[in-house]
Amino acid sequence: MTVVDDRPETVAPAPRRRPNRLLALLRNSWRQLTSMRTALILLFLLAVAAIPGSVLPQRGISPEKVNEYFVDHPDWAPRLDRIGAFEVFGSVWFSAIYLLLFTSLIGCITPRLRDHIRALRSRPPAAPKRMARLPQHTVLPAPPGGAVAIAEVLRKRRWRVEVRGDEVSAEKGYLKETGNLLFHTSLIAVLISVALGSWYGWSGNRLLVAGADNSFCNTRQQYAEAKLGPQVDSADLPRFCLRLDDFQARFLPSGQPEFFNATVTVDGPDEPTRSADFSVNSPLRLGDASVYLLGHGYAPVIRYTDRFGNSQVSDEPFLTTGDMGLTSEGLAAFPDANVDPATGQRAPNEQMAFTGIYLPTAPEQAPFVRSEYPTERNPALNLVAYRGNLGLDAGIPGSVYQLDQRQVRAGKVQEVGTKLLRKGETWKLDDGTTVEFLGTERYVTLSIRHDPGATPLLISCGFLLVGLMGSLFGRRRRVFFRVVPADPAEGSPTDGSSLVEAGGLPRADYPGFADEFAQLIAAVNGDERASAGADSSDRAGVREGAE
């Protein structure tokens, strides 16, 4: 990714007795890969390859939408899946592009880093013989003090100066290349930080219902879904327990949320039991782990009393359906219902389950399917009762939020009835058993994570930004001065009448260089006359470009 390179080519055409074809191929491929052209193509490919990641649903972000896509497009989905279109950012082709790009990057910056270190340690090169060929050139009367005085002026202006007899060479703007290298090295650091995070990090999501009976401890088994990096063992998870004590939410009249706050009791790690608050935008930091509040909802408390008079209570969370009014759907299952207390005999066909829609603010009239407001202004629970074998004993994993529809279709579970229950109301079923809607508990959706790559990532990004600014706004340029005795034919070759030939070379596109050069000449000269002279000719060039 060389921008301007005026170094002579160091590749000497060394005559070889037997050119190794394989080596030549490798060398040429490497050169191709590290060329700017390839890097640009790879950059462009990277951008194009990211597009499907935004168009198609992605497993890592919304697995349920991927399933929906499979249902909606049964022909296309498996084919797309085969090429990794639902996991674009982890797919082979996406990884191939960025790994090639980073290889190209490393191949490019390594020699540049070497060259730059050499440049930083070397002295500015000798002045060219014919300064008139440089983009900036002027002749001025020599200042008193000659080359040494000129060097002094340049040093004051923070140029790196080298005096060789009557010649002064100076260079400035190493920051550009330093920034450039810093920027690209930081990019590699960003990639490494992300990799660290995914290798050594872990995360899990779960719902936490309020109340002491529902407290959660940070173990693998307690997560609904958990992702552990390849280098993380279940035993590595920090030990702490959380209990949701309170959840507050405030909403606007329109139903738009305005404020959330969760109060929890935290036990551990390495700290005594304490109370803590957290909310959206301010996660709970527990040592290595951070707890994020992602969502909230209601868990209806439902008591079922079976024909033996045994009561059981369910407070399973009902999942919000995504509307403003927090209409929620869920399941209260009682697989241990109607077990004869005398014999302990299980009754697999007498199990009970209730699917329901919970409406925090039910409308005045039917249909009772959509809540009108997210807080509990008129709570109502629309229940459908089922009796039969719920299929929970078969050992087949099923959702705790949905009734196993296979059992319904197979006729093993039968619908018993439907009823809308207000808070505190009791519904007597056909067999004399009762179900009672006691109220609700709040629940929160939590994401608990540990990302060891986050801090290195932040630091790398900081360096990246600094480097970027250096590379964009730094400007490397050189100036040369040569004190020449005035032409003896024209006057006496005394010290006072000698002249200074000056030249300037910007090493990148730098429209303002003419101005800077003119100012420098004026400073060297100690008067404004030369500056004006240099100005008029040089600025004209700039104007021409600008108009």
Place this chain on the structure above:
Amino acid sequence: MSALSDNLVTFAILAYLIAMIGHAVEYALGNARTRVAAAAPVRELVGAGGGVVPTPPSAPVPSSAAADRSARRARLAGLIGVGATAVAALLHLAALVTRGLAADRMPWGNMYEFVLTVTFIGVAAWLVVLWKRPSLRKLGLFLTLVMVLLVATAELVLYVPIVPLVPALNSYWFVIHVSTIVFASGIFLLGAVPAVGFLMRNGYEQGKRSFPYTLAKRLPGAVSLERLTFALHAFAFPIFTFAVIAGAIWAEAAWGRPWGWDPKETWAFISWVVYAGYLHARATPSVKRNVATWLAVLGFLTMLMNLFGVNIFFTGLHSYGGLD
């Protein structure tokens, strides 16, 4: 206050329209200054204009005066355009301030407010550029056209009444992340104008005389347009980079991860990569300047996609557009 803001937006659109007309008139009357400044071609130009102005070709003095008058008129129209742009920018700013006061927060809560702020940054930066380089004035025609289109789109399509921020946006990162995104987007928006101008003007200077290139007949020179394009993008890119980093820091606090390939994040990544490609291509001597500039234009298209496409077609965590 909210109604006042809405009215101010309408007035701003009108002022942009007036500015556009002013610039268009200047454009139509021709490149006056070069006619006057270039002494030698005067006779030729008079000859060319002879059909319109019945002046004997043997008397160049009065026709030179006519050219002079026409030049003055064109210049006046252009200056009216600039003046109207400045007035429009002030109205635009007032609309934003009143909207912010009415909402009691920074006016960046939804797509309407976002577009309104981005366009304001664009026009404010344009006025700064114009102040530094008055010779670029004729680019104002394209800029005001973009302004009219975008601000009118905001007013007609994206408008939503004022509501407070959702809890997820209620953070100081909102100010840091969104302000820098808005600022960078505004500069990129302005940068796209000379980029397109350069592509047309460059073609024109290479002798192309078909439709889009002829529009560039009176634009400033290709070299200066290209320089301006680069300067604006080089200025905006680090700000955009910072904004994306700030977004990642905020996302870590709000959503538990710095980067999650949410559609908005994905498109910000795409824009970043394309603009990085532009800057690299611009710095590589072997890449032609018009190829590089196409990348800048492409980058702006990805920004537009991120604003309109992602808000309207995709659902994600950044669904704050306010459109249902």
